Amino acid sequence: MKKVAIIGAGITGLSAAYYLEDAEIEVLEQSDRPGGKIKTYQRDGYTIELGPESYLARKSIMTELATAIGLGDDIVANQTGQSYIYAKNQLYPMPGGSIMGIPTEIKPFLETRLLSPLGKVRAGMDYFIKPDKMTTDISVGAFFRKRLGNEALENLIEPLLSGIYGADIDRLSLKSTFPNFKEQEETHGSLIKGMRDQKKKAPKKTETKGQFRQFRNGLQSFIDRLAETVTDKGAKIRYNSEVTAVQQSGDGYLVTVNGQETYYDRVIVTVPHTVFSKWFEDAPLRYFKHMETTSVATVVMAFDESQVKNEENGTGFVIARNSDTVITACTWTSKKWTHSTPAGKVLLRAYVGRPGDTVVRDHDDAELVKLARRDLDKMMDINGEPEFTIVTRLMNSMPLYEVGHIDRIHAIQRYMRETYPGLILTGASFEAVGLPDCIAQAKSAAEEINKDNYIA
Ligand SMILES: Cc1cc2nc3c(=O)[nH]c(=O)nc-3n(C[C@H](O)[C@H](O)[C@H](O)COP(=O)(O)OP(=O)(O)OC[C@H]3O[C@@H](n4cnc5c(N)ncnc54)[C@H](O)[C@@H]3O)c2cc1C
Numbered sequence: 001m002k003k004v005a006i007i008g009a010g011i012t013g014l015s016a017a018y019y020l021e022d023a024e025i026e027v028l029e030q031s032d033r034p035g036g037k038i039k040t041y042q043r044d045g046y047t048i049e050l051g052p053e054s055y056l057a058r059k060s061i062m063t064e065l066a067t068a069i070g071l072g073d074d075i076v077a078n079q080t081g082q083s084y085i086y087a088k089n090q091l092y093p094m095p096g097g098s099i100m101g102i103p104t105e106i107k108p109f110l111e112t113r114l115l116s117p118l119g120k121v122r123a124g125m126d127y128f129i130k131p132d133k134m135t136t137d138i139s140v141g142a143f144f145r146k147r148l149g150n151e152a153l154e155n156l157i158e159p160l161l162s163g164i165y166g167a168d169i170d171r172l173s174l175k176s177t178f179p180n181f182k183e184q185e186e187t188h189g190s191l192i193k194g195m196r197d198q199k200k201k202a203p204k205k206t207e208t209k210g211q212f213r214q215f216r217n218g219l220q221s222f223i224d225r226l227a228e229t230v231t232d233k234g235a236k237i238r239y240n241s242e243v244t245a246v247q248q249s250g251d252g253y254l255v256t257v258n259g260q261e262t263y264y265d266r267v268i269v270t271v272p273h274t275v276f277s278k279w280f281e282d283a284p285l286r287y288f289k290h291m292e293t294t295s296v297a298t299v300v301m302a303f304d305e306s307q308v309k310n311e312e313n314g315t316g317f318v319i320a321r322n323s324d325t326v327i328t329a330c331t332w333t334s335k336k337w338t339h340s341t342p343a344g345k346v347l348l349r350a351y352v353g354r355p356g357d358t359v360v361r362d363h364d365d366a367e368l369v370k371l372a373r374r375d376l377d378k379m380m381d382i383n384g385e386p387e388f389t390i391v392t393r394l395m396n397s398m399p400l401y402e403v404g405h406i407d408r409i410h411a412i413q414r415y416m417r418e419t420y421p422g423l424i425l426t427g428a429s430f431e432a433v434g435l436p437d438c439i440a441q442a443k444s445a446a447e448e449i450n451k452d453n454y455i456a
Contacts, residue, residue, distance in 0.1 A: 001022060001023060001024050002022070002023050002024070002265040002266055002449075003023070003024045003026070003252075003263070003264050003265050003266075004020060004023045004024065004025050004026070004264060004265065004266045004267070004268065004449060005026050005027075005028055005253070005255050005262075005264040005266075005267045005268070006020075006025065006026070006027045006028070006267075006268045006270065007028050007243050007246075007255070007267065007268070007269045007270060007271055007276075008027075008028075008029060008036065008269070008270035008271040008427070009027050009028075009029035009031075009034040009035070009036065009227070009237055009239075010034075010035060010036025010037060010038070010270060010427070010438070011035070011036065011038060011223065011226075011435055011438045011439060011442075012036075012270035012426060012427040012428070012438040012439075012441060012442045013027055013029070013036075013268070013270040013427075013442070014027065014034060014223065014226045014227055014230060014442075015065065015226070015438065015439040015442035015443065015446075016268045016270060016426075016442040016443075016445055016446045017230040017235045017237075017446075018065070018069075018226060018229060018230050018442075018446075019442060019443045019446035019447065019450075020235075020446045020449060020450065021446075021450045022450070023266070023449070023450075024234075025230070025234070025235035025236070026235070026236050026237075026238060026264070027230070027235060027236070027237040027238065028238050028241045028243050028255065028257055029237060029238065029239050029240075029241060030240070030241065030242035030243070031239065031240070032239045032240055033239070034223050034224070034226075034227040034237065035219075035220055035223040037051040037052060037394060037397060038051050038052055038219045038220060038222075038223050038435075039051050039220060039392070040217070040218030040219055040220035040221070041390060042217070042218065044342065045341075045342030046302065046340065046341055046342065046345075046347065047216075047217060047218045047337075047339060047340050048218075048300055048333075048340060048347065048349075048390065049214075049218060049219060049298075049340075049349075050298060050300070050390065050392040051219075051298070051392065051394060052219060052435060053212075053214070053219075053331065053349070054078065054212040054213060054214045054219075054337075055212065055213055055214075055434065055435040055436050056211060056212060056213075056434060056436065057077070057209075057211055057212060057213045058211065059434060059436030059437065059440075060436075061436050061439050061440050061443070062213070062435055062436040062439055063075060063213060065226070065439055066215070066222055069222075069225050069226055069229045070225065071215060071221070071222055071225050074215045074216040074217065074221065075213050075214070075215060075216075076213070076214050076215065076216055076337070076339055077209035077210050077212065077213055077214075078209075078210035078211070078212040078213075078214070078315065078336050078337060079210060079315065079335060079336055079337070079338060080209075080210045080315070081312075081313045081314040081315050081335065081336075082094065082312065082313060082314040083314055083315055083316065083317065083318075084312070084314055084316070084317035084318075085114060085155065085156065085159050085160075085317060085318055085319070085320060086159075086317050086318070086319045086320065086323055086325070086379055087114060087154075087155045087159070087319075087320035087322075087323060088155075088320075088323075089323070089378070091312075091317055091379055092112065092113060092114045093112075093314075095108040095109050095111070095112040095114065095156075096108035097109075097199075098156070099195050099198075099199065100157070100160055100161060100178075101152075101156035101157040101159075101160045101161070102148070102156075102157070102181075102191060102192065102195045103123065103192060104192065104195050104196045104199050109123075114155050114156060115151055115152060115155060115156070116151065118151070119149060119151030119152060119155075122148070122149030122150075122151065122152070123148040123149055123151075123152040123192075125149070126147045126148055126190050126191050126192045127190045127192065127193065128190075129146065129147065129190075130189070131185045131186045131189060131190075133186065134174075134175070134182050134186070136404075137173050137174060137175040137176070137403045137404050137405075137406070137407065138174050138175075138403060139169065139170050139171055139172055139173065139174060139403050140161060140169045140170075140172045140173070140174050140177060140178060141153065141158070141168075141169040141170035141171075141172070142170065142174075143174050143181065143182065143185075144157045144158075144169075147185065147190075147191045148191070153169070154320055154321065154322060155320050157169075158320065158321055159318040159319055159320050159321070159329075160318055161177075161178070162321070162355075163318050163328060163329050163351070164433075165177060165398060165400075165401065165433065166294040166296055166353070166354075166355060166397075166398030167294065167355050167398065167400050167401070168355040168356065168400075171355075171400065171402050171403065172400070172401060172402070172403075173401045173402060173403045173404065173405045173406065174403075175405075175406050175407070176401040176405040176406040176409075176431075176432075177401055177432075181194075184197070184198060210315075210336075214337060214339075216339055219435075238257070240258075241257045241258060242257065242258060243255055243256065243257055243271070243279075244256050244257075244259075244279075245279055246267060246269070246276075246279050246280075246423070248420060248423075249263060251265065251422070252264055252265040252266070252267075252422065253266075253267045253420075253422070253423055255267060265422065266422040266423070266424075266449050266452075267422070267423045267424070268424050268426065268442075268445050268446070268449070269423070269424065269425045269426070269427075270426055270427040270442070271427070272293075272396070272397075272399070272427070272428065272429055273288040273291055273399060273429035274288075274293060274396050276288070276425060277289045277291075282415070282419065284411065284412050284415045285412065285415075287408050287412065288429065291399060291400060291402070291429065292355075292399075292400040292402070293396035293397065293398055293399055293400060294353060294354070294355045294356075294396075294397070294398040294400065295353050295358075295360045295361060295393070295394065295395045295396055295397065295398075296328075296351060296352065296353035296360060296393075296394050296397060296398060297351075297352045297353055297360045297368055297391055297392060297393045297394065298349055298350070298351060298352075298390075298391070298392045298394075299327075299349070299350045299351075299352060299368055299369055299372040299389065299390075299391050300333075300347065300348070300349050300389060300390040300391075300392075301347075301348045301349075301350075301369070301372070301373070301376075301386040301388075301389050302341075302345060302346070302347050302386055302387045302388050302389070303345065303346045303347075303348070303382065303384075303386050303387060304344065304345060304346070304387065305344050305345060305346050307346070307382060307383045307384050308346040308348075308380065308381070308382050308383075309380070309381035309382075310332065310335075310346070310380055310381070312332075313335075314332065314335065315331065315332055315335060315336035316329065316330050316331040316332045316333075316335075316336060317329065317330055317379070321354070325375040325378070326352055326359055326371040326372065326374075326375055327350040327351060327352055327371075327372050327375045327376070328351045328352065328353065328354055329350070329351045330348060330349065330350045330351070330376065330379070331348070331349045332346075332348060333347040333348060333349045334346050334347040334348075345387075348376065350372040350375070350376065352368055352371070352372060355398075355400065359371070360393055360395070361395075365389075365391040368391050369386075369389045369391060373386075398433070399428060399429045399433065406431070409430050409431065412425075421452075422449070422452065424445040424448060424449070426441045426442065426444075426445045427441065427442075
């Protein structure tokens with residue numbers, strides 16, 4: 001049986017262990033817990049996510065995996081409601097019928113005060129601007145500036161899209177992140193027409209559930225069950241095992257953990273690129289040495305409901321970049337996820353940290369709470385101090401998929417197959433950052449190893 005090392009026990013590493021077959025598996029994890037960026041905190045009836053918050057339901061692989069490991073009944077959907085954008089010093093409802101900020105209905109778009117009349121006319125020019133055939137990659141910013149104009153980009157599109165990737169939209173690769181927008185534009189001659197068509201063709205909603213999923217006891221419960229499942233099938237998870245090197249040796253690899261080398265026939269690396277890039281000096285992999293990241297922090301605040309006046313029936317807001325705030329978004333967690341908060345309490349979760357800024361690095365926890373509170377006071381009516389706060393720093397946690405990213409990744413994957421057979425690099429620095437995408441990438445790495453012609 002082949003001996004396989006999986007480096008990292010985040011969602012990617014544990015999923016790879018789940019999908020591997022006929023192998024002696026060791027998962028090597030530097031910390032003392034599974035989950036990586038996923039971390040749920042529970043106390044006094046609260047279930048609070050400190051890192052990622054949920055996953056997109058339409059990416060069904062995560063629901064399938066959760067069901068397969070016996071957590072199907074624990075899945076919960078978010079409450080829906082109006083979402084908001086903070087721009088020009090006030091909260092505006094997101095215009096009805098928009099998909100990721102792209103208008104698909106005329107009336108709500110004409111009525112919104114988020115854009116000036118000129119901004120609306122410019123966005124409407126999307127109907128008449130001829131698409132360029134995408135031969136090379138471009139930035140998400142360049143694409144939307146051309147289709148809808150600067151004002152729509154800054155007040156509608158950028159706050160929504162840049163938050164997902166924690167990236168500067170003018171450097172973010174369109175091909176690696178939202179290739180569907182370009183396809184719709186090219187097929188229909190207009191982005192708005194394309195999105196309207198996509199909406200028409202989408203199956204009619206029969207339920208009122210939101211588009212995100214979570215677990216009754218938080219994302220950590222999914223991770224814990226996954227870790228249990230892979231352990232039951234014989235995999236060993238070795239905590240406090242920091243990998244410092246991986247070297248080719250015969251047909252396999254020597255992996256150094258806490259100064260000691262162990263031989264494995266196959267290796268799957270799922271740690272962030274900031275870590276594994278130190279292990280390789282090969283020219284094609286130098287890309288990862290320069291790949292930038294954004295540091296973010298989540299600031300959770302719990303209040304009694306008497307302290308917060310928030311009559312909006314919504315789930316939170318994102319913030320236009322030209323606003324003078326440190327926070328980039330805020331989730332009204334107790335409204336969005338009713339399981340997260342006991343009755344009579346209000347839970348807010350603000351995000352801090354923009355690409356290129358050093359706010360998270362420069363301030364201690366108490367200062368970050370103060371800064372977040374100062375911003376929230378501009379947008380909401382809150383009285384008194386929170387009952388408790390939790391600040392979680394995720395340093396260098398958002399990889400920047402710069403223009404050209406996905407083509408480089410494909411070239412690196414070809415190089416790895418030729419130069420390092422049986423050693424697979426994967427995870428959030430590669431094809432997509434979302435939790436279901438991490439599972440999908442782990443599955444394809446495991447399948448590649450399952451079907452290689454290993455002879456004992
Ligand atoms: C603030 C934030 C919010 C997010 N929100 C969402 C969301 O709501 N929905 C969503 O779908 N996605 C979200 N994401 C993205 C998602 O969380 C990540 O892409 C995903 O968790 C990455 O998982 P991973 O297993 O690839 O890496 P990680 O979670 O980083 O796991 C890597 C593991 O490797 C370990 N490790 C590191 N170095 C070593 C070493 N030298 N030796 C051994 N082990 C090592 C680490 O300790 C860690 O356990 C968010 C990301 C951030 C930062």
